[in-house]
Amino acid sequence: MLVSIDFNNFHFQSNENLGAIEIGTFLGLILFGILLGQAYSYFGRSRKDRFALRLLVSILVLLELVHTLLLAASIYYDTVTTWEAPRTNTYTLSTATFFENLITIIVQLCFAHRIHRLSDKGRPSMIALICVVLAVLRFVGAFAVGVEGMLDVAHDGGTGVFVVRVSWLITSTLSVGAAADVLIAASMIYYLRRLSSPTHLRRTTDILNRLTRWTVQTGLLTSLAHVAAILCFQTIGNLVWLAIYIVLAKLYSNSLLMILNARPGTGPLTLNETTSIEFGGTTSGTRTVTTLQLSHLHHDTSEIQVDVTVDKA
Structure with missing residues (x-):
């Protein structure tokens, strides 16, 4: 049976809308594959880690799996189920934002805890506390945006007009997220470099330098992603900013696992140095x-x- 499409009456979203979401989803799939490799390496190398940490990584991978499936379902819904009249917003896409938000705050709180441990003052670190406050504010703002997205599908048919109404909230949420990432990256660089000194073993210094390098790359990467999303949201009238927002969760998860895998292994004790x-x-x-x-x-x-x-x- 041959199927023909009347392109004169074929109304479909443009490259800047559905195309942007598809690109974001495909990049997310690539980052999810990298995340699975990172998780496999972590569980193979860190058998002596605390159970709570291993459980946290497991939960993070599970959340990423659900987030990825929701994005894939959203693409399928727009290109197959409602191909004749695709909608800007769907329940699956709005639900995916909740999982992205949950992944982000978990990783940011983990980094804030690491900053507190590195400060080694015997009392709550002020910098870590500020990071926690920024992470919570970002979580609340993103949660509110997700609720607005759900209401948009329920009452407006998924037109996406709520974005204009809560544009200030979206911009503020992304700005707070960028500020939290910059503060986390700068703090970890400071404390890790302070631990590195000529009196330490050369291998220890190499490990600290590697941790610092990953902190710079991953912390600044998520910050730049936040800034890029803000610029696209404010200057371009399409969903390119949403494509950047989609991959944020994957960037956060990979950043945490990269930091964990940058540590020395937990295998048998050897006289490597x-x-x-x-x-x-x-x-x-x-x-x-x-x-x-x-x-x-x-x-x-x-x-x-x-x-x-x-x-x-």
Whole structure:
């Protein structure tokens, strides 16, 4: 059976609307594949991590799976189910924003907790507290936008006109998210660089430099994505900003797993690197030399392996 389409009466969304959402979804699928690889690497390397952390990563991957399926369902609905009269907004697309919002606040709170641990002041860190406040404000704003999206589908048929009505809320939410990301990235860079010193083992310094590099790349990347979404929303009258917003969740999840995988592995203890420290002393004409060989161990333990060799001359 041949199917013909009358293109004269074929009303479909433009490249800037449905096309933008499709591109965002396809990029999200690529980032989701990278996320699965990151998760596989994490669970293979971090068997000694706390159960709570491993459970958090599992929940994050599950949320990303649901988020990805919702976006795919939204594309299918617009291009297959309602191909004759596609709508700007759908229930699946609005629901996906709730999952993006939940993923974002989980990752931002994890980074805020890490900043608190790195500050090592024995009391709540003011910077970490500010990060938490910004993350919560961003969560509340994005949740309100998601509710407006649901109401738009229920009452206006998914026209998307609510975006004009709550444009100030969308801009404010994206701005707060960008501010939180910049503060998180800057704080982690500061604390990680402060931990790096000439007295540390070379391997430890390499790890800190790697963590700093990932912090710069991932923290600034999500910040730039927020800024790009704001600029597109304010200057371009289409859904390009939504395509950027779609991939934000994937960027956040990958950033957290990249930081976790940048840590040293948790496998068997090995003498990958040793540092020798000699102490010399003289007792009754006998010279004693003690050599300490310190091996770098996993980040979650304070244990130090010491080999002592005593030479008497």
